[in-house]
Amino acid sequence: MSSYLLPTLSRKREVDGIIRDTVDKVLVLRFGRCSDAACLQLDDILSKSSREISKFATIALVDIDAEEIQVYVNYFDITLIPSTIFFFNAHHMKMDSGTADHTKWIGSFHSKQDFIDVVETIFRGAMKGKLIVSCPLPPERIPRFQLLFKDL
Template sequence: MEYLVLTLTKKEEVDSIIRDTIDKVLVLRFGRPSDPSCLQLDDMLYKSAKDVSKFATIATVDIDSLDVQVYVNYFDISYIPSTIFFFNAHHMKMDSGTPDHTKWVGNFCRRQDLIDVVEAIYRGAMKGKVIVTCPLPPERIPKFQLLYKDV
């Protein structure tokens, strides 16, 4: 059975998938379909879709689409790829030792890291948590210098 990863380009599509994904983690990758690091993450997402299908749904969001800029601005997507997680329409956060708990910025070192993160978010969400601790060791978590606008 083929597992598809949807590509969303409209605000209504993003709204709908967030609202309609029930009792599963929604993994939204924000980025560009032409960016090499996004392509690398997308390949990992496609290959992991079957492994996480019982507890997660994966989709990509094209940040160049004018219609989704409200999400790009709201989640402050300044680096791509950025991955955001939801559970039952609630934004799930993850403490990975970086200043930003709202999203995963960058790629995962390996496919199993992605699966472990999604599973940790699912387990935390099932216990009613809105923030979970990253299950990965610090050396496998991408580090970025956050830029703050107007500071």
């Protein structure tokens, strides 16, 4: 149960605070449920990586079922879990991974090294003033989802 090793946020005030207070580090927010199998797989990768990336990143889990968190769930359009969102100095960092959605990473990572590579790329881009970076992973290791748009 690696999700117990990382802080879990369930209030809007906690999420606002960690976004505002994380300075000169990438903030990794995993939106999901601690009981979901895919989330547990991602949590395992996140917790195993947390020590190695601690100098340039902070990781927190966000409980998607918490009532106060629904503001973020709606704002970031989180329909598939786990969804991972990145921030740097309170700015939302985006990543072009060849999918239709650049605002978040949907699904788990294949390995701990894939996650570390993504966070490091986001950190290096953010230090150069970029708000969107290119995904360093090869296309076969990027999860693909079919996005459906309603009422178009």
